[in-house]
Amino acid sequence: MKTRIFAALATIAILSTPALADTLSFKVAKTESCGCCHAWVEHIRAAGHTVETSDMSFDSLEQHKTKLGIKPQHASCHTATVDGYVIEGHVPVADIERLLKQRPPAIGLSAPGMPAGSPGMEMGTYREAYDVVLVKLDGTSEVWSHYEEKH
Numbered sequence: 001m002k003t004r005i006f007a008a009l010a011t012i013a014i015l016s017t018p019a020l021a022d023t024l025s026f027k028v029a030k031t032e033s034c035g036c037c038h039a040w041v042e043h044i045r046a047a048g049h050t051v052e053t054s055d056m057s058f059d060s061l062e063q064h065k066t067k068l069g070i071k072p073q074h075a076s077c078h079t080a081t082v083d084g085y086v087i088e089g090h091v092p093v094a095d096i097e098r099l100l101k102q103r104p105p106a107i108g109l110s111a112p113g114m115p116a117g118s119p120g121m122e123m124g125t126y127r128e129a130y131d132v133v134l135v136k137l138d139g140t141s142e143v144w145s146h147y148e149e150k151h
Contacts, residue, residue: 024049024100026087029056029064030078037078040090040120044080047093051080074110074135085109086135090118095132095145107135109144117150126151 026044030037032055041051056064065079068086076089083100086108099109110133111118117127129149133141 022048024082024096026051026080026082028053028078028080029061030054031056031058031061034077036090036114036120038120039122040078043119044093044096047097049093069107069139070110070135071139074112074133074141076111077114081108088135089113090115090120091132092119092145092147099134099144104134105137107137107139109133110135110141115147118147 026041026049028037028041028051030053041053044051061079062075065075065088068079068081070079070086070088074088078089080087082096085096085099085106087096088108088110090111091109092111095109099106111130112133113130114121115128115130116123118130127147127150130147131143132145132147134144135141
């Protein structure tokens with residue numbers, strides 16, 4: 001009986017632990033004073049992923065974005081890289097995980113600006129409508145996910 005209970009508990013523990021391959025490693029460039037960037041990093045960590053942050057001056061961060069192919073119309077306050085893609089701004093982790101499963105030819109994803117209610121920009125239950133866009137290799141974009149306004 002004890003053996004069966006132990007085996008059942010061990011099975012539950014194994015099945016509820018994310019596989020190592022499911023853990024993503026993010027590198028996030030941001031300015032030191034940005035609180036919403038820190039909150040977005042915590043959103044990523046809460047999903048079980050690892051994050052390494054680098055604080056930069058505003059000018060250095062803008063140059064970093066440009067080097068990675070992020071145009072001003074796609075810019076936000078922080079820029080992350082993960083598994084060959086760029087993640088710009090307050091993109092929900094579910095969109096990032098879908099990107100990495102589908103692996104389209106693209107620069108990455110962006111939540112342009114700083115949409116209220118997006119991860120890291122929470123305002124109670126309120127969320128403004130916003131789009132997460134797929135930034136294509138030629139710099140154009142298309143809607144990847146749309147989030148409706150919520151009150």
